[in-house]
Amino acid sequence: MKELIGNTIGRKVTGITFARDNILYLIEAFLDPLLIIVSLLAVCYFNEGDIDSIYIIVCVILFSVTFPSSPKLGFSTLKIITNVIVSWLVLISLLLTFVITTDFISAFNEKTLYLWVMITPIVLILSTLGLRFLSDLIIKIQGPTKIAVIAGMNSQGLAIADRLINSNYHSMNLLGFFEDRQIERLEGQKEYPILGKLSELTNFVQENDVNTIYLSLPMARQPRIVALLDDLKDTTASIYFVPDIFITDLIQGRMNAVDGIPVVAVRESPFTGYDGIIKRAADFLFAMFALVFISPLLILIAIAVKLSTPGPIIFKQRRYGLDGKEILVYKFRSMSVCEDGHDLTQAKLGDQRITKLGAFLRRTSLDELPQFINVLQGRMSVVGPRxxxxSHNEMYRKLIKGYMIRHKVKPGITGWAQVNGFRGETDTLEKMQARIDYDIDYLRNYSPKLDMYIVIKTISVIFKGQNSAY
Structure with missing residues (x-):
């Protein structure tokens, strides 16, 4: 028997959330959002003697942005501290930018804000370290150690086993696998014992007080699965089916139901339901305030473009938007031509078509500012795949597998790929492949905090002049 004590419960396993009903995970998910709110209200009451309604509104916004908190219990102490500080700086930077640009800053007490900004990260760090210290006690409160077996030694079965042994959220004795086939074809199978054939599973469960069974069997073996489930009716064990569909590259994989029939989303937009409302509201508010704030700059650039070279001020180009449908994207004209067709040539370093003013606009990304109008129209988002x-879409969709998945969301003014070094020309297939990988990674891991980080990182990249567009 091999005792395995588990780690990534609450993270996503190939797109499917793993054991989110766990008490420890739920505590951690609520901990940071609640402490951020409680610390703000406490500082406000201590400093001002009362809690103004504006702080209640801010608390609602903060909770919607920060819930659920990302799992951190498996991190080292240094990584916990770093993660909390970086996340806090991103959140505060965006919040302060919003209240300053909208002139809401005057509604707040500066001393209250200062104390809250300084105290909260300390509270968050200490609370996470405290929760980690108490995690063993909380796990014991949840109930006795579970005894588990896995039916089917294959890729997804081994993935489940690996995650169980690395879990900080519950205790689990994984006794081993049941398998009918030869398993030498799988690397790492020697780490886990083979307890017997599938036909021996029911008797083993009854004789060894097994209370958790993971069925990791190929979907092609449906008759065998049905027969096995029928045999297991004579046990009290909890049974979880891990079909081999989960080893594919799921995008926002989740369980749903159609009139009571369970279905699994293999590829879905992250912006459905509540998340879609939050995303659209954030886009609209950010774009509206951005346009008001930068309107003098927009006028100056428009005049400069008009006076510099003949041609329109705004360059309109057809692009693919949500679900691959054509949209018109606005940019300040930066070239002497306005190409928009199937034979479009991508701008390169030293391109003679780029005007002198256009080179500056492209290098600083100022040519992209009219796209905030696209965001207000609902055609684009502030953050998303560029x-x-x-013409480039039609070419690369034939060369890169999964290319069109990026169109499950609205395109963005900035994106995860751009802040990771893939801004500007993609002169090789490898560069475009890397950009698409980052775009899909964004779809898979979207959160409001990630959007905030990308916005802040974009500003940093532009000011540092990193990976400038030609």
Whole structure:
């Protein structure tokens, strides 16, 4: 028997959330959002003697942005501290930018804000370390150690086993696997014992007080699965089916139901339901305030473009938007031509078509500012995969597997790929592949905090002049 004590419960396993009903996970999910709110209200009451309604509104916004808190119990102490500080700086930077640009800053007491900004990260760090210290006690409160077996030694079965042994959220004795086939084809199978054939599973469960069974069997073996489930009716064990569909690259994988029939989303937009409302509201508010704030700059650039070279001020180009449908994207004209077709040539270093003013606009990304109008129209988002010219889309969708998955969301003014070094020209297939990998990674791991981080990182990249567009 091999005792295995588990780690990534609450993280996503190939797109499917793993054991989110766990008490310890739920505590951690609520801990940071609640402490951020409680610390703000406590500081406000201590400093002002009362809690103004504006702080209640801010608390609602803060909770919607920060819930659920990301799992950190498996991190080292240094990584916990770093994670909390970086996340806090991103959140505060965005919040302060919003209240300053909208002139809401005057509604707040500066001393209250200062104390809250300084105290909260300390509270968050100490609370996470305290929760980690108490995690063993909380796990014991949840109930006795579970005894588990896995039916089917294959890729997804081994993935489940690996995650169980690395879990900080519950205790689990994984006794081993049941398998009918030869398993030498799988690397790492020697780490886990083979307890017997599938036909021996029911008797083993009854004789060894097994209370958790993971069925990791190929879907092609449906008759055998049905027969096995029928045999297991004579046990009290909890049974979890891990079909081999879960080893594919799921995008926002989740369980749903159609009139009571369970279905699994293999590829879905992250912006459905509540998340979609939050995303659209954030886009609209951010774009509206951004346009008001930068309107003098927009006027100056428009005049400069008009006076510099003949041609329109705004360059309109067809791009693919949500679900691959064509949209018109606005940019300040930066070239002497306005190409928009199937034979479009991507701008390169030293491109003679780029005007002198256009080179500056492209290097600083100022040519992209009219796209905030696209965001207000609902055609684009502030953060998302950058839209490519239609000619490039048609070319790369044939060369890169999964290319069109990026169109499950609206294109963005900035994106995860751009802040990771893939801004500007993609002159090789490898560079475009890397950009698409980052776009899909964004879809898979979207959160409001990630959007905030990308916005702040974009500003940093532009000011540092990193990976400038040609």
């Amino acid at each position: 839209p490519h010219a239609i």
